[in-house]
Amino acid sequence: MPLDAETRPIFLDTLRRFVAETLIPLERQVAETDEVPEAVWAQMRELGLFGLTVPEAHGGMGLCMEDEVRAVFELARASPAFRSVVGTNLGIGSQGLVMFGTPLQQARWLSGIASGAIVTAFALTEAEAGSDSAAVTTRARREGAGWVLNGAKRYITNADRAHLFTVMARTGEAPGARGISAFLVPAGLPGLQIGPPERKMGQQGAHICEVWFDDVLVPDDALLGAEGAGFRVAMATLEKGRLHIAALCVGAASRILEEAVAWARTRIQFGRPIIEHQLVAGMLAESQAELLAGRAMVLEAARARDAGAPIPLEASAAKLFCSEMVGRVADRAVQVFGGAGYVADTGIERWYRDVRIFRIYEGTSEIQKLVIARELARAPQPSFNS
């Protein structure tokens, strides 16, 4: 449901203040300790951030896509590690349940997901199944009234904090996508093991781990959606997820550009602020124009989705453009800062590393191009009717 004209500014304002007053001052600490403080998790729970996309009937806010991306524009102004705290619950961890869960499954999990009492993770990627996600080899075989899971997943966000995993596993002999089913697997089951957090390029504070399934027994009602429909569950959450990531890129780019502009206005070389040197001004202007373009793409696609239009092409195009855009914006920001952009103190080199992942997860840029081209081949006109 869309927020009304009076509620929306209060909501976005509150979020912006929380980001500015609480999250941004902690960015450096989080990067250095690789840990988002418990108090921040608690504050995010109190604010209701875990439940933005869970329907109101289950204790969430049930935001429409446009309000969701506007909220993400704000949240993403702080280090992406903070967004990652709630990211899985907002997207891949909850939307499968919202779209395909039985009333019983929804009643069991969604209110906890909305409050943040339950942290979710989404386990699709495997060593041999990355971009080719239909190649998963993790297996679930029927046993009595339940299923037994075996296999290994990797790069799973929030795995070390998660209470609930949505796991994609092969249930049939059908090759590729058709043989895959989705399962709701609670943490702590015998045979379920989580690896240590990976060391990675950026976003310290957000963790990804390997997850192993060694004869993990789950009951029959752990199956999410129909048997063999797991890939559909995964892909349906992705359209929304890609727009969410695109919004994340826009929010991050707006913060990075703001920092670069503030620097360029005060850093003096050759007797004047460097923003008055045309080559520097040009970098900032390009970043601003691209940022506005990305923002417009995200908002238009979000509104189209809210109006009921399918937007696989628009979501992929927004994810492709915005993730590449924020990369360029961050790269120019390092250039504008000069040596100070390469030295850790200003935080700019951290942003440069943090935004690099956006071109990789939830579908690499190359995969987005394949999706866009596939849609073009099907219906050569992108929809401009929203």
Next chain:
Amino acid sequence: MKVLVPVKRVIDYQVKVRVKPDQTGVDLANVKMSMNPFCEIAVEEAVRLKEKNAATEIVVVSIGPQAAQETLRTALAMGADRGIHIVTDDIVEPLAVAKLLKGVVEAEQPGLVILGKQAIDDDSNQTGQMLAALLGWPQATFASKVELAPDAATVTREVDGGLQTLRLALPAIVTTDLRLNEPRYASLPNIMKAKKKEIAAKAPADFGVSTAPRLKVVKVTEPPKRQAGIKVKSVQELVDKLKNEAGVL
């Protein structure tokens, strides 16, 4: 006990204000507005009193243009129960605000009124005191701690050189200082719920109060720019300048 909290919509504390070229006031066009931070502290205090079961109902009131409704909604989202909006586009001076609030107090009969000690736009620091005088109620200004009993309030005040503790018979007026509490962020679900709470619209005329200004702003100017400092080469030079130029030694 019912608690009344007046809240004012002001220029956001993070905005760098600019004086209008004709020096008649501050430029408010397209400037971000928020609840006055001291009013926020007052709302927070009322909500905490309610959470401790020392208060039963929190009524918030704002005097100002249509947009002040957003400020009331924010207070409702923080935990106030209902709002009263006295709608006026005039600039209302502290005395008229106090007279309007007196009207609200007479209609609502609260046991306690908590106000911000001042609004960060005009820094008058008058409304609470004037309201206390008009009502003939006891007042404790600049509160850094408030404790409530059924018939009395114990208030710690920040005064020059230390703290003063007052005991006031209720009903009473309290104005908040910065260190009274740290206001919460309204939770996002509560922001949505706030729109279902009642806000009653009133006009100054309903209270028989004229908002016509009694003061005339002659001129508004920016504070003088800070001059650049100077570097001295030695302690000797410093002492010399302090003695002979600044005249402080």
